[in-house]
Amino acid sequence: MKKSIEVKDIAFKYNDEMILKKLNVAIKENTFISIIGPNGSGKSTLLKTIARNLLPQEGAVFLKEKNLQSYSAKDLAKEMAVVPQTTEVNYNFTVEDIVLMGRHPHIKRFKREGVKDFEIVKEAMELTNTWHLRDRFINEISGGERQRAIIARALAQESKIILLDEPTSALDIHHQIEILDLLKELKEEKDVTIVAVLHDLNLAARYSEEILLLYEGEVVTIGSTEEVITVENLKKAYNIDMIVERNVYTGDLQVFPISAKNKLNKRCKKSKLLHIVCGGGVGKDIIQSLYEEGYDLSIGVVNIGDSDWEIGRILNLKIAEESPFSEISEEAMKKGSQLATEADAIILTSIPIGKGNLKNLQIVKEQLEQGKTVYFYNEYKHVTKFDYTNGDGIKMLEHLKYLGLLTLNCKAELIKVLKG
Amino acid sequence: MTNKPQNGKIFIVLIVALLTTMVVSATVGAADITVVSSLKIFLSHILSYTPILGIQIDLTDIPSSHIAIVSNIRLPRILLSFLVGYALSVVGVAFQGMLKNPMADPFIIGTSSGAALGAAIAIMLKLNTAFLGIGFVSIFAFCGALLSTFIVYNLARSKAKVPVTTLLLAGVAIGQFFTAIMSFIMIISSKDVTSIVFWTMGSFSSRGWNHVWIAFFPILIGSIVLFFFSKDINLMLLGEDTAENMGVEVERTKKIILITSALMTAVAVSVSGIIGFVGLIIPHIARMIVSPDNRILMPASGLIGGIFLVVVDTFARTIIAPTEVPVGIITALSGGPFFIYLLRRSKKMI
Structure with missing residues (x-):
């Protein structure tokens, strides 16, 4: 399969603290890849670098074999949409207004939205089940609804890559599953590449095809879910013993952390x-x-x-x-x-x-x-x-x-x- | 964003209100001029710019003194107060959107303090002569406004970016600094205090057509430029990173908005002095009654601000005539309570 995003030798530091250390990652087209890792491992920084919100001090990101810096803002927005971590909007735009903003890269400066734009917006909103909210104000709907509206906006951008920074962290379990099911569906039906930073290992294991595990700004491993979600890998990153097993009902891998306390009293062998x-x-x-x-x-x-x-x-x-x-x-x-x-x-x-x-x-x-x-x-x-x-x-x-x-x-x- | 039909109606209402306000304002005053004759004089002026129509308005039954008062004194004042109100309100919308700060107004990046300092220097140096029909006080104010904005911008800039928070803080710091220098000037040349204070409160008294022409083109062109970026400002309300991800060249847009706004504000300030409150309150009022969409908000806010300042200036010159009340006093006195009323009625966050 073709490479979609290629991160080459990226180094990023805030002041003197190295956040990303010579990172190399290749992301295929039409995959669902999750970026996991403990706090401070550089997940969000990596995502922001890929989204070009941060400029790395060393190295470069390539999108379709072209340096990210050589894209104009509009061209980049046509290739890649981003769902940020906080999606709160303080102004009372209607949900439809917000989704319509996603059409911005496709509309010339001196033009207004045309019939086609409204059709695309409607389709995106129906797909994300937000069409019935179109006349509600964005700051008056629930967190899950707002997250769906922002995803609809990303869809209206008609880009083949969607980056998401912890899209489910503020949601309850029902809405978490709803959002991830939606992303999976988009990946299947619209050939979208999904790159998501996820905190929850079990959700990452359940939904993604591939996983990138980061630890202190370095790649621990990247590969299929089965390859990455192993006791040794997770222990390297999270410094805690885990049990990995297969869920009886869904057949997905499942991770159980064993309490960090037990790790301290070393397992003393008994003869029995x-x-x-x-x-x-x-x-x-x-x-x-x-x-x-x-x-x-x-x-x-x-x-x-x-x-x-x-x-x-x-x-x-x-x-x-x-x-x-x-x-x-x-x-x-x-x-x-x-x-x-x-x-x-x-x-x-x-x-x-x-x-x-x-x-x-x-x-x-x-x-x-x-x-x-x-x-x-x-x-x-x-x-x-x-x-x-x-x-x-x-x-x-x-x-x-x-x-x-x-x-x-x-x-x-x-x-x-x-x-x- | 969605072009709702009521938006068209709003603009028709605003334009009718504007024309009515202008005619009424031209009628009010010491000279006893009727509404009909001021309307006739208005029309004759408008038609003189469109000679193709070949329509002549018969002004023979109006006393020539009335024609002179309306044409040479009241009309330019009305137009100038409209232009200034329009400029400040449009810039206010642009700044509040760009800085994502409801407290932002056109003066927030040090413009007013720079202008006031410039004016104070000119007053202190007794530069009473005029240059191209414009007093040196205006020219100094214009330069002061641009200078302070330039300093603030460069202080706030780090590498290729201009972070919004630094911009605001630098604006406040430079503003205080320039105000301190101005206060010092007022101390050392105490006989100029009255004229400096009056200038800083804003006024349209004895402004003529030359002021109108100087202000007209920069403000018109500037507002058109800002209007072209109104959609980008909408996206920037969602956060600069988000706007960038949706295809807005954020830093370039910020630069264009800053430069255009600074020029418009400097022009407005140089012809009128510092008229506070308009650029802060009118955008909020317009947002409450029209829409937060900057493409509609910006022109609507400009029209409302223009009408507001025409009304305020009419009061300023008639309330305790023949003494003129500084416009800034009336804007704050009337705008403040009205804004609080709207806030309490809508009970919405700004």
Whole structure:
């Protein structure tokens, strides 16, 4: 795909403080790229440099292989529209007036707006669902509506690139999703390139195709969302441990920061080896906690792609795995049994039991029969329905309890018991 | 922006109001002139510039003294007060938009202090002679206004940019500095105090056609230039960065507006003295009753400001005739309460 924007060796400093240090970035055409990074990493400065609101001390930005400085203001506005961080307007222009201002680069100085301009404005306003607001004053509508109106103005500019500086930071979750859905739609349907500074990692991961991660004015990494949103990358920039997993419902990557406090008391290794029977995401919390406690862990049997599996992989645990959405095979069960046998104790989480993973309980049963300690960590004790086998699962569980399964209802209790 | 039909009506109303005000103003005064005869004299003047029509107005039944009073004394005064009010109000709109500051007026970048200092120097030096029909006081005031604006502009400029905040602060600082020098002049030549004070309060007394002609072209051309940039000013209201992103050459536009406005203000001040309040209040009044869109606001504000100053000057010369009240006093006395009334009625932010 063609390069749309190319940032070459850009250095920018305010007074003596280097904000951007020799930055190199290439942005493709028709992509949705998010710029993320901690506060002070230079995200907004980079965006403003690309928008030509700031002139870098060194290096240059190229737009369609032409130096940004060689564009006239109007020509640049035809190529690129900007949605600034604050969109407040103190004068009572109507929403339509504001959107119509976006036509400025297309209208000659001595001319007024023509029929075509009004048509384009109407289309932009309908697309952003602001047409019904056209006669309202811009300073009297809500923040979300105003943000949409400003995006409509950017659309009326008919540029193929839209730069946005934290377009959702002042909005509630509903309006955040609404704006980002709109941007994604514009990218798909109007072939617009979206470059957005975003604060929220989860929204960035969910909506963008590509991500640029900045840290202290330097590029940590740039690439597809999958490549950038990794534990190592995020740790470099944000200096905090994170869990990255895949959301069960949307299939998007999701980031969970682990509190900055825990980072300080270094994880001290404990000699105990634990095996956790989990799946379907019910284990991720206990896996993280026990990992932080310092236990060696193994998990299984879980399906590949399952969020418990993701965490196991991130933390580099031994995993007895099975291909996605398939019943546990003999082979996987053997691996699971082996891991369980190696462990000093086993923790059964409150996994939803179906025909596919009944074998997990089978493994637990074998271990109990061999006299190993097995804890049943029933975190979701208020959830009664976790049996999808018409009673076989419950029956099996009752039998396990008879064999000596120890039920514990809270995490603190479990950790205490494990410490002995 | 959208060309709403009521905008056309507003301009028709304003022009009718302007013509009526002018005729009435020409009628009011010590000499007992009727509305009809002043209207006739008006028309004859207008027609003398359009000889193609070949229409003659019969002025034979009007006493020649009346014709002289209207033609040579009242008419130029009316036209000049209109021009000054128009110029100050148009510049006020441009500055308030460009500086994004509701407190801005044409004098905010030190123009008035520079003009006052220039005038004070001329008065102190007893330069009573005239040059090309214009007194040296006016010429000094004009130069003072331009000089102070020039200094302020250069103080505020950093590299290729003129940040708005620095411009305002430099304007205030230079303004204070020049006022201090003027006060010093008033102390050392105390017998000139009255004439300096009167000059700084503004007046149209004994201004003639030569003043009108000198003021006419700079103000007309200047306002046309500003009008061409009114759309850019609209965009600049959304912030300079935003305006730039929408295709406005912000720094160039600011320079053009500053230079044009400074020239217009200097011309206005040199023929009338310092008439405060008009350039601050009239743009706000026009914004409230017309529209914040500078393309409509600017001409509307100019017309309203012109009408306002014609009315004010009529009062100035008739209230306690034969003594003239300085125009600046009446503008503040009448404009202030009216503005507060409008503010309270609309209860909108400016």
